[in-house]
Amino acid sequence: MTILLYGPDTYSRQCKLVQFREGVVKRNPDVVQGSFDLSEDGTLYTLHEFASVRGLFSQGKRIAVVRGALGFFGNEAFVRIVSRAAHDPDVLLLLQEDRDRKLDRKTESFCKKNDIQVQYFAKPTVATVRTRVQEHAVSIGVTIDSRALDFLIEARGQDIYALVSDIDKWSAVSTKIDVPFLSKTGEYAAGIGVFDFSQSVLYRKPLAERLSLFERVSSQGIDLYAAFNIIAKMTASKDLIDLLAAADLKIKKGLLDIQQAMLAVVID
Known part of the structure; x- marks a missing residue:
């Protein structure tokens, strides 16, 4: 056979x-x-x-x-x-x-x-990725919270193999994987800042929170283009899409740099 x-x-x-x-x-x-x-x-x-x-x-x-x-x-x-x-x-x-x-x-x-x-074996949906990764985590005695899993899927894409490999690696030092844990890992420390900031804009968190996270990622020298792309990819809001498109056009015309453009998106 x-x-x-x-x-x-x-x-x-x-x-x-x-x-x-x-x-x-x-x-x-x-x-x-x-x-x-x-x-x-x-x-x-x-x-x-x-x-x-x-x-x-x-x-x-x-x-x-x-x-x-x-x-x-x-x-x-x-x-x-x-x-x-x-x-x-x-x-x-x-x-x-x-x-x-x-x-x-x-x-x-x-x-x-x-x-x-x-x-x-077709590319799995995000829902399938979440299910398979959670099942694997449970099978090896690891708890992974929803927010941490959201971040990992954003960082790794829909590559289940890469995600379970990360969990296997971390299971040697912790049975709980959450955002505080990921923020201490060298590989994802910077990414957590981008993810948190992106989420605050996507879900229109209070302005003070959005500004605080914006200042944090800016001061850390984190690539704001990464946050811009995450927001553009994940949003379903027409208003936010229009806002991002306008900001992108101003960047391309040289009217704003990425930091100014992101700040405009944050405070709008």
Whole structure:
């Protein structure tokens, strides 16, 4: 059997890979496992031997995790490997691909012709990211509050793998992740200031609070363009969008610098 796992959701893709492997290992504790990167010279031959019942490896259940396979879909040797896996219940090929775009018709046709099962892992929604990260945190005994998670998603984007890696790293020193904790980390200390300031503008917090946070990020030399971009990306307010657009135009015309433009947005 051959299964192709690809798509931008690296975390879910890796979880599915582990699920397949653990399922086989549970049923067959003596399964032989191998990892192959076809971008490396000679690896295709090694994979061929691994998948062959007459190869260098003993017969029995075998799992091969293969990277870089898409570039070999037209290769005769690779086709023979896939064909053997399709007819040999002892061989499982798990093809892992870091590819965001969906397969083209030619590649889809190749998969169908050669009995390759395909699973695509689309970019997760923010809601999905929140759920998966919270679930992971709970599973390792870590509590992460909502505001801290909002900031991390803004900083990391919808990369679940990067987010859970951060949580795994921090779990060694704390079982509670909140904004005060993040503000003490070298990686995110400056970002917290930008995030807090951006949130104060987005949600139109009291003017005194907005000005206080503006003064803080300005005095710390933090990149105000980052805050400007966060606000522009996250706001759904037409008035705020118009205000940002006007400020951006004045910056481009040289009428205001970024600090003056942001101050105008803050006090409006």
